Amino acid sequence: YVLLHHVMGELEGRRGAWGYVAGGMGALSQAIAQAATARGAHVFAEKAVCHVLLGRDGEAQGVALQDGTEVRSKLVLSNASPQITFLELIPEEQLPKDFVQRIRQVDTCSPVTKINVAVDRLPSFLAAPNARDGQPLPHHQCSIHLNCEDTQLLHQAFTEAAHGHPSSRPMIELCIPSVLDPGLAPPGCHVVSLFTQYTPYVLAGGQSWDEQARNAYAD
Ligand SMILES: Cc1cc2nc3c(=O)[nH]c(=O)nc-3n(C[C@H](O)[C@H](O)[C@H](O)COP(=O)(O)OP(=O)(O)OC[C@H]3O[C@@H](n4cnc5c(N)ncnc54)[C@H](O)[C@@H]3O)c2cc1C
Structure with a gap:
């Protein structure tokens, strides 16, 4: 499914194309914040919401922050997950039982582990070694797929x-955004983003995803 949906779709009329946000994904949040601020919004970062403030009839009237501050409003929009929004920030008795049950049933377990690395040179692949001048080749600008050459490999993974x-x-889909956006890394260096699967949400024998387990997988 992941492989399929990554080659579906269209960008600027080009089928299966993906795009990079100039300046990295953080630039997108910054652009949204700047546009909102320009229209009079106030942005508060690092302010965790403790719970939603509710009126007598259960209508949302604002939020209480973990530091005790209360922010009053006519409307509360949340882009935290449905589980956090409805199971943690709002008392259960304020919501219809069947609705709470449906939220509990939303399965967000993922077999994907994203690994982001900074490297001191352009990756060279055995199947397509770098040129002598070390300049990026066309494949460095694309999604690079490894370990999915046939369905047997995927099935085994x-x-x-x-x-x-x-x-x-693991199936690896990697990209090197700094090839197209050199400002993301110092000269000659690169950032590589690896989308990998499969990693079980729960490890065999109940072993935890501790530092050692994470490093072992990353290695
Ligand atoms: C492994 C993986 C790979 C992905 N790869 C891509 C990709 O290559 N390209 C792409 O376009 N999309 C990708 N996505 C999807 C993309 O990351 C999401 O669509 C996007 O992040 C959703 O943004 P959001 O703002 O709705 O939610 P989120 O990014 O989840 O933001 C919700 C925010 O709410 C905050 N929050 C939670 N609780 C509270 C609280 N109590 N008080 C205050 N704040 C709180 C969280 O800290 C978080 O910052 C990927 C997703 C995953 C999981």
């Missing part, structure tokens, strides 16, 4: 995770 073990040869 999936089966290992279904038994609670991270795939020994």
